[in-house]
Amino acid sequence: MNIILLQDADFVSAERVQLTGRRLEHVCKVHRAVVGDELRVGKVNGLMGRGTILSLTDQQLELDIFLDQPPPAPSPITLLLALPRPKMLKRVLQSVSSLGVKQIYLLNSYRVDKSFWGSPLLEEEKLQEQLLLGLEQARDTIVPQVTLCPRFKPFVEDELPGITAGSVAYVAHPGVEMVCPHALDQKITLAIGPEGGFIPYEIEKLQGCGFIPVSLGERILRVETAVPVLLSRLHL
Amino acid sequence: MNIILLQDADFVSAERVQLTGRRLEHVCKVHRAVVGDELRVGKVNGLMGRGTILSLTDQQLELDIFLDQPPPAPSPITLLLALPRPKMLKRVLQSVSSLGVKQIYLLNSYRVDKSFWGSPLLEEEKLQEQLLLGLEQARDTIVPQVTLCPRFKPFVEDELPGITAGSVAYVAHPGVEMVCPHALDQKITLAIGPEGGFIPYEIEKLQGCGFIPVSLGERILRVETAVPVLLSRLHL
Numbered sequence: 001m002n003i004i005l006l007q008d009a010d011f012v013s014a015e016r017v018q019l020t021g022r023r024l025e026h027v028c029k030v031h032r033a034v035v036g037d038e039l040r041v042g043k044v045n046g047l048m049g050r051g052t053i054l055s056l057t058d059q060q061l062e063l064d065i066f067l068d069q070p071p072p073a074p075s076p077i078t079l080l081l082a083l084p085r086p087k088m089l090k091r092v093l094q095s096v097s098s099l100g101v102k103q104i105y106l107l108n109s110y111r112v113d114k115s116f117w118g119s120p121l122l123e124e125e126k127l128q129e130q131l132l133l134g135l136e137q138a139r140d141t142i143v144p145q146v147t148l149c150p151r152f153k154p155f156v157e158d159e160l161p162g163i164t165a166g167s168v169a170y171v172a173h174p175g176v177e178m179v180c181p182h183a184l185d186q187k188i189t190l191a192i193g194p195e196g197g198f199i200p201y202e203i204e205k206l207q208g209c210g211f212i213p214v215s216l217g218e219r220i221l222r223v224e225t226a227v228p229v230l231l232s233r234l235h236l
Numbered sequence: 237m238n239i240i241l242l243q244d245a246d247f248v249s250a251e252r253v254q255l256t257g258r259r260l261e262h263v264c265k266v267h268r269a270v271v272g273d274e275l276r277v278g279k280v281n282g283l284m285g286r287g288t289i290l291s292l293t294d295q296q297l298e299l300d301i302f303l304d305q306p307p308p309a310p311s312p313i314t315l316l317l318a319l320p321r322p323k324m325l326k327r328v329l330q331s332v333s334s335l336g337v338k339q340i341y342l343l344n345s346y347r348v349d350k351s352f353w354g355s356p357l358l359e360e361e362k363l364q365e366q367l368l369l370g371l372e373q374a375r376d377t378i379v380p381q382v383t384l385c386p387r388f389k390p391f392v393e394d395e396l397p398g399i400t401a402g403s404v405a406y407v408a409h410p411g412v413e414m415v416c417p418h419a420l421d422q423k424i425t426l427a428i429g430p431e432g433g434f435i436p437y438e439i440e441k442l443q444g445c446g447f448i449p450v451s452l453g454e455r456i457l458r459v460e461t462a463v464p465v466l467l468s469r470l471h472l
Binding site for chain 1: 239330336454460465
């Protein structure tokens with residue numbers, strides 16, 4: 001937790017918040033803070049700044065806050081990700097959120113196990129939890145938007161053209177000749193398949209939407225490694 | 237397991253191997269292979285090729301093998317990594333191994349918890365296990381060398397100059413102005429600190445060895461995200 005994120009409900013007045021639970025515990029146990037200390041804070045989807053500890057007990061932390069700094073610039077990459085298995089999804093959401101991606105589409109694909117769509121992790125509240133962990137890590141306040149796309153074909157045909165508009169679009173496809181470019185200075189849409197990859201039909205449909213298949217050479221990477229590798233290489 | 241890795245002990249003759257245990261199970265359950273099928277195989281620290289199934293029972297898999305392809309090119313990056321907590325170390329070793337890094341130094345640092353050095357994961361055999369998982373993922377055969385460096389100062393003073401010779405050396409240090417470069421075409425040594433970063437004394441010592449502090453902008457990343465991000469950005 002490199003920044004304490006504040007929700008609307010935490011505010012008791014315009015400049016004062018009261019915190020309990022996980023954030024209180026972190027301030028006591030990790031920061032070992034005392035009254036008068038300053039902590040780095042940020043308002044969810046708002047500005048960042050400093051909070052001064054007014055009072056601190058086992059039950060509650062009260063901060064006087066001053067917010068004046070914008071959050072870091074977002075990544076210009078929109079991510080389409082074939083839905084990974086729940087355990088991996090957790091880690092991937094945290095890492096993608098920490099890397100500043102703000103638009104995430106979780107996509108069905110032939111090789112996505114149907115059971116993954118029933119995971120409780122896909123509930124709005126659980127998704128938010130993972131995304132906030134990523135923001136707390138990276139010192140960011142802007143919560144990424146996650147859209148669930150459980151039907152591949154209608155999503156690609158009806159919605160994807162609007163999403164990719166104005167961007168260059170790549171799909172990671174191990175084995176193709178074209179190697180993923182470095183350090184582009186423009187809006188990018190990046191599609192990453194499931195373990196085992198997108199099937200040829202899916203690649204064709206994405207190509208029909210303007211996606212260019214690119215690889216990272218001969219190596220096959222796990223999704224949780226491929227995601228930061230590709231995000232970092234294309235831009236960051 | 238995108239390649240079946242063969243050890244010397246598996247060979248019953250120059251062109252025949254017998255496999256049991258985890259690899260047998262994978263071939264049965266995931267590949268659902270039958271006699272006559274061809275599987276992708278590689279000899280640990282040797283060539284890659286194909287294995288044809290001669291016989292397959294619950295107890296044993298026998299393959300006729302033909303090895304003629306070199307493994308993928310290694311990464312030109314030597315990695316110095318402050319020893320992460322054991323759970324994270326597992327994932328990081330797998331991911332670093334899958335990314336083709338062949339020289340890994342696990343380093344002590346002021347912010348490395350002393351207990352991490354007592355982890356059973358640091359035993360030779362356990363390290364090998366994680367590294368092989370990374371090679372099996374990426375389709376590589378060359379096992380990375382892992383060196384444990386539990387004393388920072390003597391390592392940096394006595395051994396590091398020999399390790400960095402002929403390479404450009406960077407240390408990831410959030411907060412510095414200079415941003416990590418992209419896509420270098422040369423030998424690189426990369427140092428990554430613990431959660432919380434190297435302390436100023438450690439940065440100075442590394443700078444004394446020619447390391448240039450670089451950042452990835454304002455975001456603070458977890459070690460398991462920073463490692464693939466930096467490896468990918470500097471080269472891959």
